Amino acid sequence: MAKRIGTRTLQLDAVVTGSAAVGGKTEAEGPLGSRLDAVYPAADAGEKSWEKAESAMHADALTRAIAKAGCTPQQVELHFGGDLLDQCIGTTFAARPLGIPLAGVYGACSTMALTLALAALAVDAGAAQTAAASTSSHFCAAEKQFRMPLEYGGQRTPTAQWTSTAAGAAVLQKAGRGAHLRALCFGRICDYGVKDAANMGAAMAPAACDTIAAFLRDTNTQPDAYDMILTGDLGAVGSRLLLELAEKEAGLTLAPVHRDCGLLLYDRAAQPKVGAGGSGCGCSAAVVCAEILPKLAAGALGRVLFVGTGALLSGVSSLQNETIPAIAHAVLLEKE
C-alpha cells in the first residue's frame, strides 16, 4: 500500500526484475553503446517508415525486458507505455501483437519515469503481479513531426538537442531480484514562458527543479543522500539552468550528484551533431534501462533519483505561439 509523505511523494515498493534498451547507430557510438541490448544501424530498421521503425524497436525492447525478467508476455498483467509520436503510435503498434492490457500514457520525454511510476503503483497496490513500462523515440520521426522535413537540411541552433533513436522497457514485480523502486513523485506543470522549441532544456529545467525540491523536502533528504540525481534530457543548457535554479529557488547544491541522461548517452565532443545533448523519450529510457537499473541490480550503484523531464508542446501549439509547458516525474531507484 502506497504511503504518502509530505505533500507530493509516495513511498511504496516494487522490484524491477528486468530491463532492456535498444538504440540506433548514433546511440551505439556513444559512451553507453556497449550496454545496449541491440543496435539498429539503419534508420529505418528494415521497416517501411521511421514510425514503423520506432515501433519495431519499441517492441524489441519490451519483448527483451519481459524475457530478461523471466516472464512470458502472457504473464504481464498490465503495460504502461507511451511515446512522442502523434497518438502514441510508437507504443500502440508495438503493443498490438502482445495481447497485454495496455494503459497508454503521455508525458513527452518524461514517459520512462511516468510509466515506471505507474507500473510500480499498480504492482504495489496488487493491481498487477507483473507490470511493464516502456517508451521509445526516433530522431527522424521526431524531426519530421516537430520541426522540419529532414530533406530540408535546416541548421540546428546551439541549444538544440538530438532526439534519441532508442527504446527502453522494464518489468516490475512485487518480489524478485533487481533494483527496487521505493518512492515516486508525480510532476506538475511548470511554464516559465519559454517559446523556443529548439531550447527544450530551458523549458524543462524549472519542472525538474520543482519536482526535485518537492521530493527532497517531502523525504527530508539532501542531495548528498543520493549517488545520482539523474534528469532525463535537460542537455547542457538545461542542466546548467537546473543547477542555478535549484541553488537560487530551493537552496540546493545539486552539482556534485547531478547527471543528465542527455549528456550520458552521447559524447558531445566526439559526436558534435548531438548539439546540447540527447532528448526524446528513448534517451532517458536507454540510459536508465541499459545502464542505471543493471548497475543498481548489481550493487554498483546504491540510490538514484531518476527525474524524467518532458516538454508538453506540440507542433500546433508552437505554431500558435504558445509557450512550452513542462513536467518532471521522479522515481527513487535503489539497489536490493
Place this chain on the structure above:
Amino acid sequence: MAKRIGTRTLQLDAVVTGSAAVGGKTEAEGPLGSRLDAVYPAADAGEKSWEKAESAMHADALTRAIAKAGCTPQQVELHFGGDLLDQCIGTTFAARPLGIPLAGVYGACSTMALTLALAALAVDAGAAQTAAASTSSHFCAAEKQFRMPLEYGGQRTPTAQWTSTAAGAAVLQKAGRGAHLRALCFGRICDYGVKDAANMGAAMAPAACDTIAAFLRDTNTQPDAYDMILTGDLGAVGSRLLLELAEKEAGLTLAPVHRDCGLLLYDRAAQPKVGAGGSGCGCSAAVVCAEILPKLAAGALGRVLFVGTGALLSGVSSLQNETIPAIAHAVLLEKE
C-alpha cells in the same frame, strides 16, 4: 487494496464525489443538452484557435467537477487526463494553471474510462486522497487533425461519426457521497484489420466485445446483472457489430442492456449531420459525467458497466496504410 479476480478484472472501491461536463452547440441541441453544466455556442469558445477552445472547455469541466466535489484544486493530489490532440495539448494547457500533479494518459476515445480507472486505482491504493479524471474533444480540431481541413467541405460517408465538442471530468475520493467505482478491466489491443478511418465503430467493436466478455467472465455475471452496458462511441454501425460479435464469439446477448454514448448524446433523426453517431473523447465523457454518474448518485440507476472505446490510429498511421488498432477499458459504476 485492489483485488484481482479472474484474468483481467480488478475489484476496488472509490467514490465519484463530483463530475461535470460541458459541450458545444450540437451537443446542447441533443437529448442530453439540458444535463450539461455549461454550453459553448461558438466553435472557438472565444479563443483564438479550436485547440485553445478545447483546452478552455477541458479546464472548465475540470474546475467545475472539482468544485462540485467540494474541493479546491490544491486538494486534488493527482490528475489523470488525456485527449485526442497531438501530444495531448487539450489536457496540458487545461492543466497548466492548476498546479495539480498530472499523469498524462492516451487512450484515444477510451480516455474517460482509462482516466477513471487509473484515478480509482490511485485512490484505492492510498496514492491520492483525491484524484481527478478528465478528457475532451473538439469537432473542428479533430477533423482538421485526423481528416480534412473543414474548409475543404469533404463529403462524409454513412459510417462516419461526429467528433463531439465536449469535455468531462470527475473527482474520485476514498469516501463521500456519489457513485462508486467498484471494478475495472484494462483493455488490450484488438485489430480486426479495419483500415477505414471513417468507420471507427467497426474498428472498435471487437475491442469492446473482448473487454465486456472478459469482465463478465471474470465476475461470473450475465448482461442482465447490469442496468446498462454502456459503450463509449461505437455509433450505429459499431453497436450493431458489437451485438453480433458478442452473440457469435462469446454467446452473450447484449441488446437488452447495451447503450452507446455516441447514440445517446445526439438525436440522429433530428441531427442528421452526426451520421452514425457521436465519437471523440468528449462524447463518452459528456454522457458519463453529465448523465450517468449523477443518475447513479441519485439512485436513479443502479449498476452501469461503462466501456470506453478507443481507435488508436493517427493521421500518419492511416497514410501509411496501417490498420486501426482498437482498445476498450471498462469501469463498473454503481449507486451508493
